[in-house]
Amino acid sequence: MTKNTAQGKQGGRPLSYPPELVYAIVERHLEGGMPIAKVDAGLVKQELCEIYGVKGTIRLESLQRLVENAVAELRQSQDRALLDTLPETVTASIDHFMAGARDAFAIMVAEQYAKSQADANMQCEELRSDKRSAQCHIAELETEKARLQKDIHQRLRIKFRDPVTRGNAAAVEFRDQPRHDVNRH
Numbered sequence: 631m632t633k634n635t636a637q638g639k640q641g642g643r644p645l646s647y648p649p650e651l652v653y654a655i656v657e658r659h660l661e662g663g664m665p666i667a668k669v670d671a672g673l674v675k676q677e678l679c680e681i682y683g684v685k686g687t688i689r690l691e692s693l694q695r696l697v698e699n700a701v702a703e704l705r706q707s708q709d710r711a712l713l714d715t716l717p718e719t720v721t722a723s724i725d726h727f728m729a730g731a732r733d734a735f736a737i738m739v740a741e742q743y744a745k746s747q748a749d750a751n752m753q754c755e756e757l758r759s760d761k762r763s764a765q766c767h768i769a770e771l772e773t774e775k776a777r778l779q780k781d782i783h784q785r786l787r788i789k790f791r792d793p794v795t796r797g798n799a800a801a802v803e804f805r806d807q808p809r810h811d812v813n814r815h
Contacts, residue, residue: 670697
C-alpha cells in the first residue's frame with residue numbers, strides 16, 4: 631500500500647478499484663523495464679478494465695494522481711536500494727566530500743554575508759553622518775531665524791514708539807552705528 635492511499639480520499643465519489651491494485655500494476659511495469667514516461671493513467675486504466683474487470687467509468691485525473699504517487703514512491707525505494715548496494719567506503723567518501731562541499735558553500739555564504747553587513751554598516755554610518763550634519767545646519771538656521779525675529783521685533787518697537795521716544799530711539803540708533811570720521815585728513 632502506498633503512503634498516500636493510507637491517508638484516504640478527501641471527498642468525491644468512491645473509487646471503483648483498490649489503490650493497492652494501481653500500485654501493483656505500476657510496480658510490475660516498472661520492474662519489467664518499462665520507462666517511467668510510459669507508465670500513465672491510460673495504461674493503468676486499460677489494465678484495470680481488461681484484466682481486473684473494473685468498470686470503464688474511471689476518471690483519468692484521479693487515477694493519474696495515484697499513478698504519479700506510486701511511481702514516485704517506487705522510484706524512491708529503488709534509489710534507496712541502489713544506495714544500499716554501495717560499499718561503506720564509497721558512502722564514507724561521499725559523506726566526506728559532501729561535508730567539504732557544504733563547508734565550502736557555507737564559507738562562501740558567510741563571506742558574502744560579512745561583506746553585506748559591512749556595506750550596510752558603512753551606509754548606516756554615512757546616513758548617520760548626513761543626519762548629524764543636517765541637524766547642525768537646522769540648529770544654525772534656527773539660531774539665525776531667532777536673531778532675525780529679535781531684530782525685526784526691535785525695529786518694529788522703535789518704529790511704533792511715540793514721537794518723543796522715537797526721536798531718542800533714532801538718536802540711540804544713530805549713536806550705535808559705526809562712524810566714519812569726516813574731519814580726519
